Amino acid sequence: MTPLPALLTLDDYRKYSERNLIKLARDYYESGAEQETTLRRNVSAFDNLLIRPRCLRSVESIDTSVTWLNGKRAAYPLGIAPTAFQKMATKDGELSTVRGAAASKSIMICSSWSTTSIEDIGKEAKIVGAALWFQLYVYKDRNVTESLIHRAEAAGVEALVLTVDTPVLGRRLKDTYNKFSLPKHLKFANFESNTQAEMPKGHTGESGFMQYVSSQIDPSLDWKTLEWIKTKTKLPVIVKGVMRGDDALLALGAGVDGIIVSNHGGRQMDSSIATIEALPEVLAAVDKRIPVWMDGGVRNGRDIFKAVALGARGVFVGRPVLWGLATSGSSGVAAVLGILQKEFLHSMQLSGYRSIEELQKDDRAVVHCSKL
Amino acid sequence: MTPLPALLTLDDYRKYSERNLIKLARDYYESGAEQETTLRRNVSAFDNLLIRPRCLRSVESIDTSVTWLNGKRAAYPLGIAPTAFQKMATKDGELSTVRGAAASKSIMICSSWSTTSIEDIGKEAKIVGAALWFQLYVYKDRNVTESLIHRAEAAGVEALVLTVDTPVLGRRLKDTYNKFSLPKHLKFANFESNTQAEMPKGHTGESGFMQYVSSQIDPSLDWKTLEWIKTKTKLPVIVKGVMRGDDALLALGAGVDGIIVSNHGGRQMDSSIATIEALPEVLAAVDKRIPVWMDGGVRNGRDIFKAVALGARGVFVGRPVLWGLATSGSSGVAAVLGILQKEFLHSMQLSGYRSIEELQKDDRAVVHCSKL
Amino acid sequence: MTPLPALLTLDDYRKYSERNLIKLARDYYESGAEQETTLRRNVSAFDNLLIRPRCLRSVESIDTSVTWLNGKRAAYPLGIAPTAFQKMATKDGELSTVRGAAASKSIMICSSWSTTSIEDIGKEAKIVGAALWFQLYVYKDRNVTESLIHRAEAAGVEALVLTVDTPVLGRRLKDTYNKFSLPKHLKFANFESNTQAEMPKGHTGESGFMQYVSSQIDPSLDWKTLEWIKTKTKLPVIVKGVMRGDDALLALGAGVDGIIVSNHGGRQMDSSIATIEALPEVLAAVDKRIPVWMDGGVRNGRDIFKAVALGARGVFVGRPVLWGLATSGSSGVAAVLGILQKEFLHSMQLSGYRSIEELQKDDRAVVHCSKL
Amino acid sequence: MTPLPALLTLDDYRKYSERNLIKLARDYYESGAEQETTLRRNVSAFDNLLIRPRCLRSVESIDTSVTWLNGKRAAYPLGIAPTAFQKMATKDGELSTVRGAAASKSIMICSSWSTTSIEDIGKEAKIVGAALWFQLYVYKDRNVTESLIHRAEAAGVEALVLTVDTPVLGRRLKDTYNKFSLPKHLKFANFESNTQAEMPKGHTGESGFMQYVSSQIDPSLDWKTLEWIKTKTKLPVIVKGVMRGDDALLALGAGVDGIIVSNHGGRQMDSSIATIEALPEVLAAVDKRIPVWMDGGVRNGRDIFKAVALGARGVFVGRPVLWGLATSGSSGVAAVLGILQKEFLHSMQLSGYRSIEELQKDDRAVVHCSKL
Numbered sequence A, B, C, D: 001m002t003p004l005p006a007l008l009t010l011d012d013y014r015k016y017s018e019r020n021l022i023k024l025a026r027d028y029y030e031s032g033a034e035q036e037t038t039l040r041r042n043v044s045a046f047d048n049l050l051i052r053p054r055c056l057r058s059v060e061s062i063d064t065s066v067t068w069l070n071g072k073r074a075a076y077p078l079g080i081a082p083t084a085f086q087k088m089a090t091k092d093g094e095l096s097t098v099r100g101a102a103a104s105k106s107i108m109i110c111s112s113w114s115t116t117s118i119e120d121i122g123k124e125a126k127i128v129g130a131a132l133w134f135q136l137y138v139y140k141d142r143n144v145t146e147s148l149i150h151r152a153e154a155a156g157v158e159a160l161v162l163t164v165d166t167p168v169l170g171r172r173l174k175d176t177y178n179k180f181s182l183p184k185h186l187k188f189a190n191f192e193s194n195t196q197a198e199m200p201k202g203h204t205g206e207s208g209f210m211q212y213v214s215s216q217i218d219p220s221l222d223w224k225t226l227e228w229i230k231t232k233t234k235l236p237v238i239v240k241g242v243m244r245g246d247d248a249l250l251a252l253g254a255g256v257d258g259i260i261v262s263n264h265g266g267r268q269m270d271s272s273i274a275t276i277e278a279l280p281e282v283l284a285a286v287d288k289r290i291p292v293w294m295d296g297g298v299r300n301g302r303d304i305f306k307a308v309a310l311g312a313r314g315v316f317v318g319r320p321v322l323w324g325l326a327t328s329g330s331s332g333v334a335a336v337l338g339i340l341q342k343e344f345l346h347s348m349q350l351s352g353y354r355s356i357e358e359l360q361k362d363d364r365a366v367v368h369c370s371k372l
């Protein structure tokens, strides 16, 4: 294996990873819904936020850690968002991710649609010492759902993440043109029956993935489903995909333990607002009663700095982890997360904030460009 | 005939249709007035509106239907705007459109300047079961106008649509360079006399079409003309081309039954505001007393969602129907409308609105980007 | 001579004219000062203004005429701005322009720096029946200035236009690189002595034109100079180059008869605001006590419509006349002005304003895009 | 040596200088931190400010001078920002700069990291008659720092400039890819010991420069360090790198003699606001009690005009001086500064301000484009 060239930024990893991915996989990983307006906006909306650095503040020692959930601290306000089908990126798939997570002391959220079973991921997590959360899709067949919950619990995950933005699948055009379906040798590893473990072939106008979701996933999901889930588990339940203050209040009312502001990386409702634009209103509604994270468009440490400065507990990254994974497996994952951590630390040093608490106390650390 | 490739979006149809159109026709269909500022703005103004999706709202069953006019429901808030000379797009012209309308349960507005007579269109509409409205241009010769009204009534149309933005024809540069005139074998099929049924040849600096309009169409049209029309028909009368609140109030005063906010697809007054920008002030003035539709720049289901969220009764599409028509006749028309319907439904599912009533009750479902 | 192709817009004339101009002349005509920020902004600022068309207003007869100065009416709110050295564009230079002005019933402002003497231009103006104003540059030698005034009066001009934005010449980079100087066979035709009639050669870093201006033109020009001019003439005196409300008030105080809001077509202070942006504050300060015109960036009839809707008495065009001149002499000038007139008339028809008075009464005929 | 072509603008010098620089040096000079957002914004933010020129104000004699510090006047509100390693640009390095400074009557701020010793620079400054300030980096070893201060004093500098935006070095990607380190034959000329005089080699992922800074420079710098410095010197102390009003107040409290608003030319905290955007709030906080300068993105005389109009005492330029230096040594430096001075003078003439006092009294000489 020829050694990697210097890869300094997430974008370097994105470019490099392309050579290791077949078009079908690359398209599946990269694409957003429809015209990809929201996909692009998630990223560009960060550029509208500008940092106002302080000076002469003795930045010899910086504390980047943060209380993550129920008193547990995280070294950095950064985790791995759940993404499906990681074996398309690298042979060991989710196992490589969990190793990368451990190496960078990050928490990993495992997708319901992993190509490795939650049991195997959980086992590896214990070996390498990684913290694991489990992302839940609710199947029409509630027994399947309940069994998923119990298996995740048994595998040692610390929280359940209910994805609430996917009652139906967003249409990703590239996947549809590609008639995207999982490569033959890969399965939905958390399911037994063929209809749930295998993805149908795609046909003109509809990817196999889209067929799978509309046949399996329950579009009638609502806050009552959440209550039902809470009766089935003692784990903290976090909802992922809230984009509004009113829904955040409903989430609070339903007793969730945390919220991830997310639009699924621009893969569901196209033309919606960016997540970093939705964050302030969700934070205002929640008023610090539970932690609020965000994901979508985080591409460097300044983005993390901005989200945290606005009040987020932390951020998750989806695609960037896949770029690391496809570039060089677990070490690529660790490298990508390491870059983000280093850039975040660097941002704190250069702007003079010694701790996240100090940063969040300053409500003018970050300003919207329209205010200048 | 080789089968069509996968055409997933309206833009796919636009591109594909180009190969089936001679330059003269394509230019006539596509162009806007002068520098085409308004043509582009109609489309781009939709991008300034962003969707704020809700979550966990049980979207198993969605009702996309809406009261269209006088209590009659439409399956979707979507109809076909009147466009002239459809036989340039496909051999059967307006007959194909009416068949496509029926196949997609859409209403068709037939242009005064159809290349098929309103009698033939009306007959076909009955056979295939399509709802038909008739768009009216007012000729200097009022007998001609009156006869048009009576013939349309007799042909079974359900409403008259008076176009109020064309006292003179907007100058479309491409048509002028092309010295555009109707191909020899085509006629204004709703007229008998040569001067009204045939288009003069163009000459340098003026298309034949421009000559036709200035010789035939009455530039002195005003609200009194509308009153006169109302004395000639029992059909509901809708005005198409209102762009301001003050004019909407005049329309109300004149007793119209509905308003279509329109700038003629950017083909008349260039450098005017976009229709989606004009919609809110017209809605505010009308204050729900009569239905308000809009057309111009609708290119996907999110655009329909936005217009409806702002309060529009529904939207009409002009060029996209011509793209379908030129791509594959009536099935192309049905396909284009079907895409829009599916995308609209999909938008409701993904943003959590189960009915148009529910959507319109939320005054923050859609926000202008400058408010973020 | 091969016949011209169809030239429908001013931009068509601009492009066509390029083939008839040597680089030195084209660069001199086209360029703005320094980075040409203001040159571009003069044009693009018009795009930020949008028209809100009315409908059903009987536009059979439109009156485009306007009181121009001291009760005299103009057929259109449009005149020819003064531009120097017109013989670089066509053999007959200013004589062609005056003929074009007459053919289109436009007023021409003759530059102090014409390549034809004001006497010859005045004579031709009488023959063809054109209205003439004379633009004045104030020479350090006041006798020269005074003699200019008297000669212009004798030649029959109807008003003096004092240019107030050129105490020193703006640096146009292209002219400097070109070491621009007047072609040998051309002179400042309104001057006798060699130092005033001839332009020095350019050298590295300074055009000959720049040398001429700094040696001849008086940088100490102020409002007292204006008073002095008023003692020397009975003609109305108009100041050209006012960009602010406070200066407009000073102009009023000094007894001027009219103001042209201008930044010299972006050729003087680069990075200044656009003229259409300066217009409202000048109009507000003047409060209808004297007429206010504008020039800069007018490229079509919608631009005239916008300026007039904001309250301008009318507009002047500089470069577009040179494009006409270089394309086909006097007929090119007439054609360019004719296009603008026709487009302006067309705009009034399509937006439903029957007279300039009616248009100016509506303070929402034109809106800034940031208000949408 | 072939003579230079006409170089009229700073951009001409930038382009020309490229041919005289090896990639390593060019990249070091040009680059900003990370994605270079702030680097670009420093320049583009000036474009959002527009000039409102006055007219008829007798601009024969313009006074461009300004009180610079402690009653001393400067001919122009313009000085040379400190930049390291000038021998990479031209053989004589800092000596050429000091000569260029003298030739254009500008003040030069000498960097701690000069490739010529402060003693040699000071000697040359006396010979050619240039005013000199000394920029201070605070080393972990306080003896080194103290000795630097004393040597600078002895060399005749008139003020100390403490850089407060570099507790750690901003990551410049190009330098990191290049593994940038000082060319062998060059040293940190103000230091004796090898560890301080020599730059380590770079390795993958870290430039030699970055290693140097993290090993030598004190990240614990704070306002107490400033107090310590003030006990070590009688020279006025100016802080460079303040970007906020609150920090400006702290600076005032600490007794500084002046502030330079700076973000280090976009080389430290990327994604921060532009300096010209930070200037107003710093000025407001300081309320004229001490002088406030700015640097970053000044590329022509209009930029100086804008900064001064907003209230800055003057501006400094970094890269443009390096372009002059690399193009033609001391005469290039003088040329670049001369262009800026001439353009500034020209701006005052063309906008009608006869002195900086007059300009600063007008709070509407410059407006933000969003106010139009």
Ligand SMILES: Cc1cc2nc3c(=O)[nH]c(=O)nc-3n(C[C@H](O)[C@H](O)[C@H](O)COP(=O)(O)O)c2cc1C
Pocket: A028, A029, A030, A042, A081, A082, A083, A084, A111, A112, A113, A135, A163, A240, A262, A263, A264, A265, A266, A267, A295, A296, A297, A298, A316, A317, A318, A319, A320
């Ligand atoms: C390829 C891919 C697969 C994804 N799969 C899932 C999934 O299985 N479950 C889920 O809740 N979110 C899924 N997401 C959404 C991510 O969890 C996350 O919200 C998103 O990627 C964040 O945006 P980013 O990619 O810009 O960081 C997926 C995203 C991508 C890009």
Ligand SMILES: Cc1cc2nc3c(=O)[nH]c(=O)nc-3n(C[C@H](O)[C@H](O)[C@H](O)COP(=O)(O)O)c2cc1C
Pocket: B028, B029, B030, B042, B081, B082, B083, B084, B111, B112, B113, B135, B163, B240, B262, B263, B264, B265, B266, B267, B295, B296, B297, B298, B316, B317, B318, B319, B320
């Ligand atoms: C080729 C073409 C022909 C048209 N003919 C007519 C017509 O005959 N009568 C009419 O009222 N509007 C006519 N229109 C305007 C349309 O009814 C409608 O307002 C416009 O097309 C909507 O914009 P869209 O094309 O962006 O959907 C025409 C538009 C086009 C593009």
Ligand SMILES: Cc1cc2nc3c(=O)[nH]c(=O)nc-3n(C[C@H](O)[C@H](O)[C@H](O)COP(=O)(O)O)c2cc1C
Pocket: C028, C029, C030, C042, C081, C082, C083, C084, C111, C112, C113, C135, C163, C240, C262, C263, C264, C265, C266, C267, C295, C296, C297, C298, C316, C317, C318, C319, C320
């Ligand atoms: C080539 C050229 C020469 C000009 N010469 C003069 C002149 O001699 N006197 C004057 O007052 N303005 C002069 N101007 C400015 C024009 O009168 C007018 O302000 C400007 O051209 C308007 O902008 P526009 O070219 O965008 O229409 C000149 C402009 C140009 C382009």
Ligand SMILES: Cc1cc2nc3c(=O)[nH]c(=O)nc-3n(C[C@H](O)[C@H](O)[C@H](O)COP(=O)(O)O)c2cc1C
Pocket: D028, D029, D030, D042, D081, D082, D083, D084, D111, D112, D113, D135, D163, D240, D262, D263, D264, D265, D266, D267, D295, D296, D297, D298, D316, D317, D318, D319, D320
């Ligand atoms: C190549 C280079 C080296 C620099 N070295 C120093 C330095 O040694 N000390 C310092 O305080 N600032 C340094 N700066 C920052 C400059 O003093 C100044 O803040 C910046 O260059 C201003 O931006 P401009 O280059 O856009 O004019 C350096 C800047 C550059 C471009």
